[in-house]
Amino acid sequence: MATVKEVRVRRSVAPRFELRRMKRRNILPTILVSLVGFLIMLLFLLPLGYMLTLAFKPEEQLSAQNAPLWPAKAVTYNYEGKDLPLYNVPTADGVKQWALVKGYREDADFIDPSNVNNGVFNWKGRYRVLDPVYTFAPVFDNFTAAWNEVNFPLLFRNTFVIAVISTIGTLISCIMVAYAFARFKIPGKNFLFILLISTIVLPPQATIIPLFIAFAKIGWAGTWLPLLVPAFFANAYDVFLLRQYFMGIPKELDEAAEVDGANPLRTLVWVIVPQAIPAITAVTLFHFFYTWNDYFNPLVYLVGKEDLYPISVGIAKFVSTYGSHPTRAMATAVLTMILPAILFFLAQRQFMQGVVSTGVEK
Secondary structure: OOOHHHHHHHHHHHHHHHHHHHHHHHHHHHHHHHHHHHHHHHHHHHHHHHHHHHHOOOHHHHOOOOOOOOOEEEOEEEEOOEEEEEEEEEEOOEEEEEEEEEEOOOEEEEEOOOOHHHOOEEEEOOHHHOEEOEEEOOOOHHHHHHHHHOOHHHHHHHHHHHHHHHHHHHHHHHHHHHHHHHHOOOOOHHHHHHHHHHHHHOOHHHOHHHHHHHHHHOOOOOOOHHHHHHHHHOOHHHHHHHHHHHHOOOHHHHHHHHHOOOOHHHHHHHHHHHHOHHHHHHHHHHHHHHHHHOOHHHHHHOOOOHHHOOHHHHHHHHHHHOOOOHHHHHHHHHHHHHHHHHHHHHOHHHHHHHHHHHHHHO
């Protein structure tokens, strides 16, 4: 018979084995979910990776046979004053890297760089099916050429001014509208909020013609005003995000501020806004990136005004003009991403906190 001590040991060990067994069962679903997430992320980033690799490629690599996907240049070997391309040649002793001296239809003359004393020898086979030797070699000439051919300082200035003013107007208007929906008792408030949210499903292409006619009649066509003034009248998406966050802020803070003599506007500035910095940061980045990348509206309202073009329209004009240089086109796209990428990197913590708080918890 087992002693009392042995029974106690068995009872204490049994839960440990059961816990290990449960952990092993949970590992497989975790691995599958992580793998699916990684594959989705990889598919999402494929266009970005293609753009980056193409921006650093030399143009001659695009037409080269059997060239790798990454930026690279063909390796050569200098023999008697000539740069001969290296090829991976299959032999009885394995794959060798030989320099092509002269190619024929069914054979070719090679020289072995590791054993030059053997001189030129003949190899039987079609050299055109051989893989050339490449080495990783990104080039920056595409960026230099793109910078010289595109007036980036002007485009950056125009885009930055439009994005900053539009973002400021959006923040002021959306914060006030969201505050009203979250705190004030307005007759028909729910109906008005549903009406506001329903405008999200209305495509902007459906309103662009009447808006253009209205702006043209008051003389705003060909200026930045159609791009800036509407931002000071709020939009449904940002109002929704801010309202969701404001509703999560305890009303006791408003009541305490009211007891201290603060009016609603002062309560908004000194109580609500400091508590909603994550949501405001998310809205700021959302709208700034949207304005930075907006192409349709500037194209409609600024047609013929090249000195007022933002970077999206300027880059599109460059790509249409220099379509035969895809590497330069991709280089310009990379240059346009630098400032938004820096802003997102600096504010990513607040941005993610604001997105999670407004989109999940509330």
